[in-house]
Every structure is written in structure tokens, then in C-alpha cells.
């Protein structure tokens with residue numbers, strides 16, 4: 001039995017943590033192999049969805065358990081997720097920076113085990129530390145803080161990595177959204193088939209995949225200096241992509257807005273004249289930013305023209 005989220009305020013036993021993460025990895029692998037999720041299909045690292053009845057999208061949480069709890073209670077998650085026509089997409093970056101990374105990872109996995117067809121867990125750049133090491137990856141130390149130092153702990157951390165590898169890299173919601181953690185790759189697709197193929201075959205297990213690197217790390221910029229399409233990222237990994245890149249990807253897959261997380265902002269921000277919409281959902285480690293999430297129903301997605309139309313569907317945490 002897994003523990004409910006309501007009981008999580010104090011302690012989280014290691015056995016529960018392990019069980020829920022292992023079960024989530026198994027569910028995700030099954031969905032990846034079976035290719036099925038209610039209201040859509042799974043193509044490798046890509047999930048293709050019909051427009052759901054209602055859609056909630058949560059951006060980077062970064063260990064801010066309080067922000068996550070607030071969002072879940074605001075959407076009345078038990079009732080909301082019980083209906084498979086509703087979808088809850090997490091854009092990744094569950095861990096690092098905030099104080100309660102293990103609890104946040106546990107909570108989103110718990111939701112996936114309870115509601116496997118309503119919850120979609122995407123991969124953020126922080127869920128790829130073996131491939132893209134970086135100094136702010138404090139998650140392994142948070143695990144030790146929470147569960148104590150024991151000799152099996154480094155080994156256990158290695159066992160979490162298959163979960164990271166099973167997380168989705170992109171979601172396409174028909175006629176509406178391309179959903180990624182960081183951005184779309186700077187290399188332009190020739191047509192829709194190639195775009196879908198690129199998104200679904202982005203390799204989820206090693207750093208020789210430039211496509212995966214770009215999906216996890218890219219950022220949109222309104223002014224691009226180099227050749228009008230992209231430039232090297234100030235992050236040292238990934239790229240900055242320009243409006244023509246966004247435009248080409250959206251045209252190819254017949255979508256209107258690229259939804260993504262990855263950059264702290266005032267809860268949301270808009271780039272490329274409404275083609276790119278960024279959602280940021282934590283505040284504990286970002287006192288200069290705000291936290292918000294998207295909550296939108298089917299009719300409003302059908303009528304959507306661009307990212308500016310999403311502003312009224314953002315809710316602050």
C-alpha cells in the first residue's frame with residue numbers, strides 16, 4: 001500500500017518512497033511499450049493526445065512541496081484526476097534547489113500510480129544528472145538528509161535513474177500545443193512526419209542525443225544574434241531558439257503554442273509574439289519569481305489563437 005499525500009506532512013518511510021518510484025517506473029515502461037494512454041497514444045518519448053476535457057499544466061516545482069500541495073488542493077486533485085478525460089501534465093524539474101525534492105518526486109509519482117491515465121510526467125533537465133551533470137544537483141544529498149546515510153544509498157540513487165529515463169520528453173496536443181520542458185530543437189523539421197519522428201525518437205538515455213539535450217535545455221529568445229534561428233545558450237548546454245524555429249515546429253505539427261517551463265518568471269511569460277508560453281510553478285528558491293499553473297477546458301483550447309489567450313487561464317499559487 002502506498003501512503004496518501006495527506007499523511008506526508010511529517011515523515012516519509014524509505015520503503016514507501018521506493019515502492020512508489022518503482023511502481024511508477026513500471027507503469028511508464030508499460031505505457032511506453034504498449035503505446036497506449038487514455039485519450040491518446042505513446043510514441044517512444046512522445047505522447048500524442050486529443051484535446052482533453054480539461055487540462056492542467058504545472059511547471060518547474062524544484063522541491064517546493066508547499067507550492068505543489070497548494071496546486072493539488074486548488075484543483076481538487078482526487079476528483080479531477082478520477083476522470084480520465086482530464087489531464088494533468090507536469091513539465092519536469094521536480095527536484096533540486098528546494099528543501100523537499102524527495103517528497104515532491106514521491107508525490108508526483110504517487111499521483112501517477114493512482115491515476116496513470118490522467119497524469120503525465122515529463123522529464124526536466126534536472127532529471128538527467130548522469131547525462132548532464134551540473135553543480136546545482138542537490139537531490140542525492142536531500143535523499144540522505146531525509147532517509148539517513150547508509151551504505152546502500154548511493155546504490156539506491158542509481159536505481160532512481162531508470163525512472164528519469166522513462167519520463168516523457170514531449171507531448172503534442174492535437175491542433176493546440178507542443179509541450180516540452182525547455183524548448184524545440186533548433187534544427188527545423190521538413191514536414192509534420194519528420195517533426196513527430198524527431199520528437200518521438202529523441203533518445204532518453206545518453207548525452208549523444210542532441211535532440212534530447214535541446215528539448216530539455218533550450219530557451220526561446222525574442223532577439224537572436226547569430227543567424228536568425230538560434231545561438232549558443234548562456235547555460236553552456238542547449239541553445240537559444242528564435243521565432244522562426246517556433247513557427248516552423250508549430251506549423252509542422254499543426255499546433256498553436258509551445259508550452260514549456262525551465263525559466264523562472266512571474267508565473268508565466270510569453271515569447272515569440274505568443275508562439276511560446278512559459279509556465280513556472282515554484283517560489284521557495286526563487287523569491288524574485290512567482291508561481292502559477294495553467295487550467296483550461298476543452299472549448300477554450302479549441303478556440304485558442306496564441307499564447308496571449310492563455311493568460312486568463314493562469315492561476316497564481
Ligand SMILES: [Mn+2]
Pocket residue numbers: 060093124125126181261262263
Ligand atoms: Mn529546467
